Amino acid sequence: MTTATVAPGVGALLREWRDRRRMSQLELALRADSSARHISFIETGRSRPSQEMVLRLADHLDVPVRERNALLMAAGYAPHYPETALDAPAMGTLRAVMERLLTGFEPYPAIVVDGTYTVVAANRAVSLLLADVADHLLQPPMNAMRLTLHPQGIAPRIRNLRQWRGHLLDQMERQLALLRSAPLRALYEEVSAYPVPDGAADETAPGGEDAPFALPMMIEHGGRVLSFISTIATFNTPMDVTVSELAIETFVPADPETAAYLQRLMS
Missing domain, CATH: 3.30.450 (Beta-Lactamase)
Structure with missing residues (x-):
């Protein structure tokens, strides 16, 4: 019997980034022009953030570009940033x-x-x-x-x-x-x-x-x-x-x- 590994949702990933930045839900909400309640709903999976909201939160959390694509895919969206080979x-x-x-x-x-x-x-x-x-x-x-x-x-x-x-x-x-x-x-x-x-x-x-x-x-x-x-x-x-x-x-x-x-x- 094998156990499937479930990838973390966008809410869990955003909460992890917020914890890394030592930022409260209220502080992130104020920076992102949102509310602490909405941030809480996103992190617990009760609300699915829009693509714009994912990118906005990622920007205020200073998430690296590669990881921003990972956040978008976890939220069900296509990657926003291309990855072009240097010799292209x-x-x-x-x-x-x-x-x-x-x-x-x-x-x-x-x-x-x-x-x-x-x-x-x-x-x-x-x-x-x-x-x-x-x-x-x-x-x-x-x-x-x-x-x-x-x-x-x-x-x-x-x-x-x-x-x-x-x-x-x-x-x-x-x-x-x-x-x-x-x-x-x-x-x-x-x-x-x-x-x-x-x-x-x-x-x-x-x-x-x-x-x-x-x-x-x-x-x-x-x-x-x-x-x-x-x-x-x-x-x-x-x-x-x-x-x-x-x-x-x-x-x-x-x-x-x-x-x-x-x-x-x-x-």
């Missing part, structure tokens, strides 16, 4: 924009990743970070988390690996708190289980007057230590699931020595 002709303008951004950021490294950290684009300076990385990690599709944390990736050259590893795993945990992504969960379980490479440096970022303004990644290259601050940019108000999950990560020199070295090297 319709994405030509987007690809050109990303290419200009990445090229313009040289001589500093920059990459574009999707929602599971697959590298979809990178500039030439990224090759500086990939010295001595095992060939199997460089085969497409490359994954930024595997490249960074795998013992045969760049992990052995990261001088403050424990700090940087903790930062990356915390970042993934925050994403998993917002997304029902089985691939992202599987990736997190994989990379969090990687052992710290034998002989890996265990330095920490400097403190006091020499402290950087954000946690740097300190990485060995060519007999010296380069220091980078990572910044992440996303697209505002995306209208496509694929675009909503893209992130442009740039590595800004954290000190004048790193900036000068990269300028010389790439020139």
Whole structure:
């Protein structure tokens, strides 16, 4: 005898998102120009929300675009946001924009990743970070988390690996708190289980007057230590699931020595 698994209705999903945002029914109702009674009826399944109401509530709950489609389907509606492959002709303008951004950021490294950290684009300076990385990690599709944390990736050259590893795993945990992504969960379980490479440096970022303004990644290259601050940019108000999950990560020199070295090297 088998037991069928019943997918949660839109009411239960909305209640879960509201709980995540620590918002009362009354607060959500005021923001969405509704009533606490109506929100309660939706959450308990006594009232079926309109497509417009689902999208409005999702907007005020800051629900990710992919999950907004899931809410709509749970309510019996078709997905509102398309999911277009990045190599589709319709994405030509987007690809050109990303290419200009990445090229313009040289001589500093920059990459574009999707929602599971697959590298979809990178500039030439990224090759500086990939010295001595095992060939199997460089085969497409490359994954930024595997490249960074795998013992045969760049992990052995990261001088403050424990700090940087903790930062990356915390970042993934925050994403998993917002997304029902089985691939992202599987990736997190994989990379969090990687052992710290034998002989890996265990330095920490400097403190006091020499402290950087954000946690740097300190990485060995060519007999010296380069220091980078990572910044992440996303697209505002995306209208496509694929675009909503893209992130442009740039590595800004954290000190004048790193900036000068990269300028010389790439020139």
